[in-house]
Amino acid sequence: MTIPHPALYAAAERFGTPLYVYDAAELDAALSRVRAAFGEARVFYAMKANPNLTLLGRLRAAGVGFECVSAGELARAEHVGARGEDVLVNGPAKSAQEYAAGARLGATFIVDRAEEPGLLPPRSRALVRVNPALAVSTHDHLATGAAGSKFGVTLDQAPEVLRALREAGHDARGLHVHIGSAIRDAADFSAAFARLAELHPHTGDLEVLDVGGGWGVDADLPGIAREAQAAASVFGARLWVEPGRYLVARAGTLLTRVVGTKQTGRPFVLTDAGMTELLRPMLYGAQHPVTALWGGGEVTRWDVAGPACESGDLLARDVPLPGPTPGDLLAIGEAGAYGASMSSSYLTRSRPAEALWDGTGWTLIRRRETPQDVWAAEVTPA
Template sequence: MPYEPPEDFMRALHDLLGRVPTPFYAYDLRRIEERTRRYLEAFPTARVFYALKANPRLRLLERLRSQGLGAEAVSLGEVVRAYVAGFMPDEVVLNGPVKPPEVLGELARSGVPTLVADSRADLERIAQRLPEARVLLRLNPDLPVDTHPHLATGRGDSQFGVLPEDWPDVFARGRELGLEMRGLHVHLGSNLHNPADFAARLEVLQRLRERVGPLEVLDLGGGFGLDLDPRDLAPGMFALARAYGAELWIEPGRALVADAGVLVARVWAEKRTRRRYLLLDAGMTAFLRPLLYGARHPVRPLYASERTAVYDLAGPACESGDVLARDVELPVPREGDAVAFLEAGAYGEAMHLDYLDHPRPGAYAWDGARWEVWRRPGRLPALWEDEPDRAEYL
């Protein structure tokens, strides 16, 4: 069963509807704190790095840092954002398959985090630009993980990491280059619900240990599905870290914030083609996950009606793929009534698109007593303010 937000949060949403424009994102801070505490208690001696790409709001990052978390980034922009939020370079991990010279040069100026090298070419480039960098080498475990193909980063045909048979030689090359090769990084993917996937990874890494020997760091990434109990996974992960003589690192993102957030949109029309639709003021530009991942999010009405019907919920884009949910039974709405998409706290607001010049939704966080502004609603002029208003040449 999906997590149901508490009644006081839903009542607060009704109040917020009268104060800010739709669509908007809203978060329950208490749920984020509860989920974070659960992971810190399950992994008490591990280093926990929050994956920014799930939700990068500065006020959120500041709160997570105050709870002792580090930050995991996948771009230069996310690294700088983490620094703005107060993280120090040794509290940040930079992942990702491509690190161009310009990125490494900027890191030399702003502060060098722990770098996750994704390939031999990545190692060579890091050694040239940042010869004293602290480095983890990413492993592709070549496992058929049980998730959407766009979320599976640990399959052998994905673009991430080094295959097990090549990993020891590439790691040794990093040491030859003089880099501080601290250990191993392996991330299976996102939204993993099958404990067997995590068990299979442990088996791969146990076999690899015979060729690798002791390491300082074993970073096992994130990908924890919302229905997984971290206490069930922690013992095997700690045992593997001990076998390597390594400190365990993990990188939860979606697991901490997804079910704390909702997307709120208003209904502006009901219509029928061969299907029955509710047309909303939020669509794919505000919430890309349904189109990109085939994600299904529970929908809750923020209104009452005696009659119900089954609807598809579509957005305002002139795109046939702009459908946020199908076959949802809801009370029959009136124009202007609102619905909330649950489990939207991760990869929702963070993936907003400027496509079609739709301003970004505002974002607000509820602490049980009042709303805090996390991001102001976007303004139309901001969408074209970086475009020259007259001919400009290079």
């Protein structure tokens, strides 16, 4: 993130904290890195990473399509003008509403189980998601290509599912694989692509090979891209990719103020943001960089803890900080993905505002909720 510290202070003063801020330049740069690595591959943004409409509109204007996993995400895609081959419908348990919405938009469906050819709307475009049954270098909850995960069909099932799609009158475009998120080792992708290539004798040439996303923010994209392109060439297929976290993680920062400090068995700095604003540390053991936006004082190590009455409400452990005092501002990095999108109103906490930095100034792209917003959908009996 390249937003200068004075601008971050200005945002915190103007919009309050906790606050999600996004750097437009970093979002654009991440997309440029993907396109430089993958060349002519078609890019679909995995919307679950961050569905803010302003960010979606920016990606849409750059020619990016969307991978959607719910009726709500499909509605967002339609709202920013995406239709037809610019929309993918994914998920292991699609509802009738989601099939109908996808059909109305003319989307491509990613088939996740053997029964699904009989559930698709008539004459659908489809890809078959294959589970390569690999152990990969990420948290178990993020490993979607493991043998025990709920995603995809087996390698043995994939050719038959392609045949079933064609026999049902659908346009079976090709294969799809996504082995997880925040994957650190490029060899995991090489292994997955190699297993897909083994299917060629049983499938013949295909129109599309969709290799998903899941690359860590420090991944060797050119190396991964070479492996993906080699796999696509085996099938004579066009390459599709679905980055989510890679595009938006480093573009986003969570700003939070210090509420106070305390010492129990460990030293804690208490902040006004916590698990309701950034769930990943509690859910996945994710480690986010933490930067103190103040100077001075002896540097000692602190656990950064939020306000929820939950022992797991920790944003980071053993963070070196220079003498935190109430009101000081912390920047939690790599929060552009699965920060706002996983935020919650647990404890009737109001979800934070979101703001976009364009290099010269701030634009509010989501206002802070009020308590009334949180309970607006509740029905009080007369």
